[in-house]
Amino acid sequence: MNAVTAKQRNNLKQGRSSQFWRGVMRNKYLYLMSLPFVIWTFVFHYLPLWGWTMAFQRYRPNRPFWEQEWVGLDHFMTLFSDDMFYLVLRNTLAMSFMGLIAGFTIPILFAIMVNEIRGMVFKRFAQTVSYLPHFVSWVVVAGIISKMLSTDNGAVNELLMWLGIIKEPVQFMAKGEWFWGIVTAADVWKETGWNAIIYLAAISGIGPELYEAAKVDGASRLRQIWHITLPGIRTTIIILLIMSIGHLISIGFEKQFLLGNNLVSDYSQVLDLYALNYGISMGRFSFGTAINMFNSIVSLFLLFTANGIFKRLTKESIM
């Protein structure tokens, strides 16, 4: 009796595995079209995660993994006792929060205003122009911003002097206390139009009958925005907010690298630049990895926290 069941089970197992291989053969082109890229993803996205082991070693290049010296949490101890780390963290958080608040609210306001424009030609023109800076590299934007803020004939200084707000040109790019604001403004200038796209698309999905009904009830345009447009794009707003909180401390370093200079470095150093300068340029790879690892883990934690909180409060989530 037992023997029979075992045999049956065996047959069943064989059946299942041959069924599996039959399926693979049937879809062989699908496997051929995806497997190379799965391997690619493993190499370029997952192997760097394995590279986090370097943070626990005294990593020396050109030496096999098993011959590396393990040092436990030493690099994290060094990191957390480095005064520079706290300065860098302060700058990162300051620019992230300023970027989050401005970069999140201004595109919504812009989308609502563009939506209220009735002249189709002007509306299209304004939209096309607003996308322009998004497509231009940060190198170009940094060049343009420096030119506009420069003390010799920069547009901003000339305008402020013409208005009589200042008597002589302000050296915007040389003052540390201006740096966070300049980076945030540059970001808003570059991305507002682009980030408004999703909101505009969401607004166009709201049924026109809602607005018709509101008009019949005599609701003003402002009341229509408040009671129809904003609730209509609520889901989009929340999903994008969760995403931006997840990316809160991964603000990148391009803006800071390109707009910063020696005079403002106390305000312009962010986590990635810290990893670049102390990790790669100085060859302290393990220390740099510890910085990157800290950054990634905090981001992931923020993403899950934001997702969890919003799931509870609003029933909206990205996962």
Added chain:
Amino acid sequence: MRASSADRIFDTVVYSIVILVTVVTLYPFLNVLALSLNDSTDSVRGGISIFPRQLTWQNYEIIFSYPSLLTGFKISVLRTLVGTLLGLASASMLAYTLSRPDFQGRRFVSIFLAMTMYVSGGMVPIYILIRDLGMMNSFAVYVLPGLVSAFNVFVIRSFIDGLPYALQESAKLDGANDFTIFWQVILPLSKPALATIALFLAVGQWNSWFDTYLYNGSNETLTTLQFELMKVLQSTDSGNGDYRSTNMTQVSPESVKMAITIVVTVPILVVYPFLQRYFVKGMTLGAVKT
């Protein structure tokens, strides 16, 4: 009557703000353009807004005589072409396999890809990986590390999901294999999504400078236009090694900066307005949950 006057105030405020935003966005570009076309010594006097005062091509003639800028131009064009084609091919193939409900690996591959959008190893481990793979000082480093982007794959996948499945089934009945279906049925129908992704890829490639800085910074034959512009912009007016040529007596570094900025920006300017309707659609597709 009261409602209409309130509406008029509302309209005035909205139009003024949007016009202001448009001016603030456009003015810097027009200013840089005017400066790049203006005589260098005259520009120093200031007062140039959006029209050149003494029109000249001199600044452009001079920057096109820099050998490193010509190499940069060639490499930038090459990486844009190769990177866009490879990126399109890989993203569309992956997207197609993920849209097939009968593909067993679908769920695993989706999650495997989606994970990469949320967690990254970071700059240093990636740098070490690139070095260990022997990709320092190579053209490959421009196109390979960024080959597949999960976001692009998901945008194309949502588009393919919207196509009628019956088309694939009838092709299958005619004896077409999966690759033929992808190549002859799916790709031609996916042009709007592909145009969007091609734009994203091309702009990303054209605008990159940090990979040149990090991996190929010392290799003059692999320099890119953005990297050269970065070097010019970051250098102070006096200590500019590469661009302090004999011609510098004729034009100021400021004018050179403005001319290079325009050369780098123009290719994008002529392309993006025509693809507007595609990328607006593409961004909306990308906003769906993964």
